[in-house]
Amino acid sequence: MREEDKPEIRKLLLFRTMSPENFERLMQAAYAHSFPAQLELIRQGEPADFLHIVMEGTVELFSGWRDRETAMAVVRPVSTFILAACIKDAPYLMSARTVEKSRIIMIPSKDLRATFRLDPEFAVSTITELANCYRSVVRHAKGLKLRTSRERVAAYIYRQSSIAGNAVSFVLPMEKRLLASLLGMTPENFSRAIKSLQSDGVAMDGMRIIITNMKLLEAVAGPDALIDGPDTNAGHFGSGLTGP
Amino acid sequence: MREEDKPEIRKLLLFRTMSPENFERLMQAAYAHSFPAQLELIRQGEPADFLHIVMEGTVELFSGWRDRETAMAVVRPVSTFILAACIKDAPYLMSARTVEKSRIIMIPSKDLRATFRLDPEFAVSTITELANCYRSVVRHAKGLKLRTSRERVAAYIYRQSSIAGNAVSFVLPMEKRLLASLLGMTPENFSRAIKSLQSDGVAMDGMRIIITNMKLLEAVAGPDALIDGPDTNAGHFGSGLTGP
DNA sequence: CGAACCCTTGACAGAAATCAACTAAGGTGG
DNA sequence: CCACCTTAGTTGATTTCTGTCAAGGGTTCG
Structure with a gap:
């Protein structure tokens, strides 16, 4: 080495x-x-x-x-x-x-x-x-066990935003199919979940997520330090995820 | 103390x-x-x-x-x-x-x-x-993430049997509602899952599970040491679960 | 340029939750 | 001891969620 x-x-x-x-x-x-x-x-x-x-x-x-x-x-x-x-x-x-x-x-x-x-x-x-x-x-x-797939997607987006310093936009750090699998759903279901979150303040452009209404997203995501992890990174700049 | x-x-x-x-x-x-x-x-x-x-x-x-x-x-x-x-x-x-x-x-x-x-x-x-x-x-x-609720129930039953020394019958060690929650489903769904397993070698009498066809059950359960845990207890007598 | 591959969308099927009703068992208090 | 109440469990009807299958658009890479 x-x-x-x-x-x-x-x-x-x-x-x-x-x-x-x-x-x-x-x-x-x-x-x-x-x-x-x-x-x-x-x-x-x-x-x-x-x-x-x-x-x-x-x-x-x-x-x-x-x-x-x-x-x-x-x-x-x-x-x-x-x-x-x-x-x-x-x-x-x-x-x-x-x-x-x-x-x-x-x-x-x-x-x-x-x-x-x-x-x-x-x-x-x-x-x-x-x-x-x-x-x-x-x-x-x-x-x-506690969240539906839609809620998991919302919580994931909310958390990524929070890690990136409450950025209203960030780029997904991995392929969607991989993220879907990580979140415990099929790629198709992930795709639909994002789409259905349009009415709750989430937009997507390719690999970029844009949060159009943080309050609405938060209401769906129901962020919880005991599930999503503590906000240790809030205020930091996440690894290139901040933007635009 | x-x-x-x-x-x-x-x-x-x-x-x-x-x-x-x-x-x-x-x-x-x-x-x-x-x-x-x-x-x-x-x-x-x-x-x-x-x-x-x-x-x-x-x-x-x-x-x-x-x-x-x-x-x-x-x-x-x-x-x-x-x-x-x-x-x-x-x-x-x-x-x-x-x-x-x-x-x-x-x-x-x-x-x-x-x-x-x-x-x-x-x-x-x-x-x-x-x-x-x-x-x-x-x-x-x-x-x-990998099994359906029906498969989780089958795997649970298979494992309990295995812990009890491959007993063909044992008593559930906890309330069904609690077991259902542990297995990540509603009590209603658990009830139906058991019922649907009748055709795969599982019968139930109150809190007692009777395995009527171990091969069929095993085929549904798909027991796996990397999910269900190693068979460390196989051959032992489990805590009063052996029967009938 | 073609061949994969990813992503999306639609149609459908299957799985699971919800709501409601009913039974049975267990415990309580008269 | 019995009437009553509570609760676990089951079952049915229904809705919601999720996976599967299929097709098409777009991108990347050889």
């Missing part, structure tokens, strides 16, 4: 507080590799041999059953994924594929497990990271 | 490996209390001041949004719940209420956080516990 990746990784909450020696050791065991788009990195059910870190690009976590498939999460730099399986030394519950060309770092999970036994600081960081992951999936499940 | 509770708690994976001194200290900070049925122990959104442990009885974790409500999990002795919120010192994402009269132990979350910083063994146990919780919610979400 590149030397210049290390500071980036070190910035992650998971690796920020561990001892320099342990960090170095972990990095020395790591591999880095670039993958083209649409390449399957991980197949669900296989043993979890590596913790993955996205350095560049985008990765989709998804799951399948019979002939169905659904997106569970979209991971962007710089973040880790499938930490829990590595810790448990258990099969991956989700598959992963690149959405676009991506650079990925892989840390052998046995080194990971050894490290949080040696380094109490790393153990605490791992606890925090896992607690975050857990709460994130709980929110996902709550959204699925 | 009762002195005789301690060995039970100590048996939990979360507390099994920590040092005796730290365990004692944690227990001394703990409260124990009995609650009647249908009492709200925790309200979502409130600060997570206590880790809870069910010693006796049954607890339902649920969430609400607007006027809707859904069950997220059912917790039985001896287990902890809402660990992640305590660790993060963040608001509970879920509410909790007793399903029946229950005895609950509460450990102040600040003592918990202090302890896993002091005791590396406890930190490792916490990591494992959280990873389990995470994977459990991921499975839940997968079931919701």
